[in-house]
Each structure stands twice: as C-alpha cells, then as structure tokens.
Amino acid sequence: MTKLRQIIARFQGDENGTALVEMAIVTPFVLLLSAGVFEFSNILNTRLLIEAGVEDAARYMARCSDTWDACSTLAKNLAVNGDVTVATGSARVSGWTSDLITIGKTSTAAVDTTTTPPTELYLSNKSTVDVVQVSTSYPYYPDHDLGLWSYLGFGNLSITASHQERVFGW
Template identity: 30%
Template sequence: MIRGLRQDMSGSAAAEMALILPLLLMLVLGTLEAGNLMWSQHKVTKAVRDGARYAARQNIALLNCTTKDATVESKIKLLTRTGQLASTTATPKIVGWTDAAVTVTVACNATYSAGIYTTLAGGAPVVTVAASPNYRSLLGQLGLFSVGGKLRAEAKAPVMGI
C-alpha cells in the first residue's frame, strides 16, 4: 500500500501549485504596486514642472520677491493639481490631492540682475513649486494592506513674464 502511494502522482500538481501560489501572488502584486508608485510619482513630477513653467510666465509685478499675488498663487496650485486653469471642480491628477499639499515660494537670486531684472532690487525672482500629496496604495484599495507614504516633487523656474 505504501509503495502504491509513493508511485501515485495524481495530486502532485495541486501540491506544487499550493506551494508556489503565495510567491507568485507576491511577485505579481508587488510588480503592480511598484508600477502604480512609479506612475503616481511621474504624475506629481510632471505636474510640478507644469506649475513652475506656468508660474515663470506670470507678470513680474504680480510674482516677485516682495509680492506674491493670491490669485496667481491659487491658479498655480490649481494647475499643478489638476492640469487645468478654468475649473476649480476639476479632478486632481492624484486621488485626494488638495491645494494644501502644493506650496509656491519665491526667492530672489541676485546673481541674475541683467536684462529684464535690472530694475528689480533683489535680482531675478525664482519661483519654487513643491508638492507632497499622499500616496494611495493600489493594494490598500483592494483591501489587502495599505502602503502609506507621500510623493514629493519640486521644480524651480525664474519668473520672466512681462
């Protein structure tokens, strides 16, 4: 009887699958989570660059070392979060991304004091757009477990709008 059980291979495929399945699932789900993380980080990085590019083209009178117009700042934040300027109800590029996670700062760079910056006392205003939205885990959405964290990106550009 023992000899017969030893030679019987009818359940070996099921046993091998039971051993391999957890590793296979971890590999597939880990790959999906890593892809989602990289895609989300790419969206935040591109959004911050777009926001800095838009801020660089604003009027120097509205966005410089001494003045930061609130309307311009809110437009920069809206463009960074949603990619749009017209609608405040537009959906953000990352789920749950709010204006509070976007910062707009302006600093003077005295080394650039020629050309259009000659009339400015502190030199060229350089705008920095930074964002740190919460990362929403793909596995957390599936209810398996949540991988928390923040995505971070920053872009700088000299304000040169006239």
C-alpha cells in the same frame, strides 16, 4: 508502525497529483509578486502625475504677469487639475489638493563667486535672478494603509516633488 510504512511505500512511486501540489505551493508567491508589481506601478504613475503638475505650476508661475496671490491660486489649480480653473479641470491624482502645494520665490545670485573662476548660473544683466519653487508632499493612500505593503513592513508612503523655474513675469 508497519501500517504507516505501507502507506508511505504506496505513495513513493505514485506521481499523480504532483502538478497540483506544485501549483498549490507556487500560486501564493506568484500572486504576491503580481500584487507587488501592480502596486509599485500605481505608485510610480502617481509620482509621475504629481511631478508633471508641479512642473506645470512652476512654469506658469515663472511667466505669470498678474499679482503673486492671483498667480499662485491659478498655478495651484493648474498643478492639481491640469487647468487654471477648478471647474473645467479633472483631478490628476485623487486626494491631491491645492492645500498640499507650496509656492515660494527666492532671489539667487546670477554668478557663483565662490568658485574659481566664477561660474555663471543664469544669463542675466542683473546681479540677482528671481527663482520660483513649487513643491508638494502627497500622502499615498491618505485614507487607509498600504494594504499588502503594510503586511510586508512598509510604513506610510509620502510622495514628494519640487521644481524650480527662473521668473520671467512680474
């Protein structure tokens, strides 16, 4: 026991190596924080790219004057590749395909009569207005788990986006 006290007493006043010990304690936390910031910024960038694609597709569909099926195919290409033709565009987001995009059209009342006084939703000379909606759900990292984030308890992440536009075409 005396030998142990002598060893402890010898190290009590010695400050050599304290910076190394502090760095050994802090470095894993700094690396974890850095990896989290990097991954979060990557998720945010992917979300913004998907939103831009969905908005572009909805605007295209709202102004397209061809048949519904032809416009839908071109709008999906525009959303995914940034161009209406698949051959010339480059993918906005890796793994995001036109199969993950849904395009629908609904007729909406131009005036909401449930409010007093009635609220005009769309400036129109008709009682109903056609509205196109483009939506998608993209599984973030579809081929593997979230890496570091899965160790922290996060499950699968799905990025969803949708956009509506009033139809001017057809």
